[in-house]
Amino acid sequence: AQSVTQLDSQVPVFEEAPVELRCNYSSSVSVYLFWYVQYPNQGLQLLLKYLSGSTLVKGINGFEAEFNKSQTSFHLRKPSVHISDTAEYFCAVSEAQGGSEKLVFGKGTKLTVNP
Amino acid sequence: NAGVTQTPKFQVLKTGQSMTLQCAQDMNHEYMSWYRQDPGMGLRLIHYSVGAGITDQGEVPNGYNVSRSTTEDFPLRLLSAAPSQTSVYFCASSYHQRNTDTQYFGPGTRLTVL
Numbered sequence: 325a326q327s328v329t330q331l332d333s334q335v336p337v338f339e340e341a342p343v344e345l346r347c348n349y350s351s352s353v354s355v356y357l358f359w360y361v362q363y364p365n366q367g368l369q370l371l372l373k374y375l376s377g378s379t380l381v382k383g384i385n386g387f388e389a390e391f392n393k394s395q396t397s398f399h400l401r402k403p404s405v406h407i408s409d410t411a412e413y414f415c416a417v418s419e420a421q422g423g424s425e426k427l428v429f430g431k432g433t434k435l436t437v438n439p
Numbered sequence: 440n441a442g443v444t445q446t447p448k449f450q451v452l453k454t455g456q457s458m459t460l461q462c463a464q465d466m467n468h469e470y471m472s473w474y475r476q477d478p479g480m481g482l483r484l485i486h487y488s489v490g491a492g493i494t495d496q497g498e499v500p501n502g503y504n505v506s507r508s509t510t511e512d513f514p515l516r517l518l519s520a521a522p523s524q525t526s527v528y529f530c531a532s533s534y535h536q537r538n539t540d541t542q543y544f545g546p547g548t549r550l551t552v553l
Contacts (some may be wrong), residue, residue: 356539427484429474
């Protein structure tokens with residue numbers, strides 16, 4: 325079965341600074357990877373996903389993530405954050421053919437952008 | 440499209456009471472699911488359904504029942520509420536149960552069991 329580890333539970337940054345939110349996964353088969361964002365008092369929405377092809381994936385709101393198979397990582401990055409990026413970010417993994425079809429979420433990283 | 444809707448937004452129950460959390464989607468999605476979100480635990484799958492009349496258990500099904508009589512609706516029932524069920528509950532849907540599909544989430548129901 326697959327699992328996801330988000331290495332930081334909280335990440336505080338200043339506005340306009342770069343940010344990286346780290347995600348590592350474990351699986352015995354190929355995977356699909358997702359980042360979801362949850363703004364305060366809202367449900368989750370998809371930021372980006374990696375299914376195949378280019379390992380650099382661009383998402384909404386200027387976020388991007390890079391799939392690194394050798395390091396089993398899918399870190400989320402943004403070169404310059406805004407106050408409005410304050411939210412909780414969840415990495416999720418599902419297994420490709422032959423594995424579980426269920427989506428497994430990490431425990432989340434709370435990003436706080438300070439002025 | 441309203442997307443995924445959930446009612447109520449907030450609920451307080453006493454131990455032993457029962458209630459139903461409602462979830463509806465108007466996107467003609469086949470796959471629907473219920474998650475609970477607890478601090479530091481992320482989202483955990485309670486039950487899911489791949490279509491009308493078909494349901495199955497997720498990671499944490501104990502204490503919850505579901506049914507899927509229509510494509511649109513997927514209610515979650517708490518038969519006898521316990522304090523351990525205090526949580527935020529999210530309903531989600533996707534076109535299919537394909538592992539590449541984007542999940543669409545409702546706004547959540549915040550439940551407190553006293």
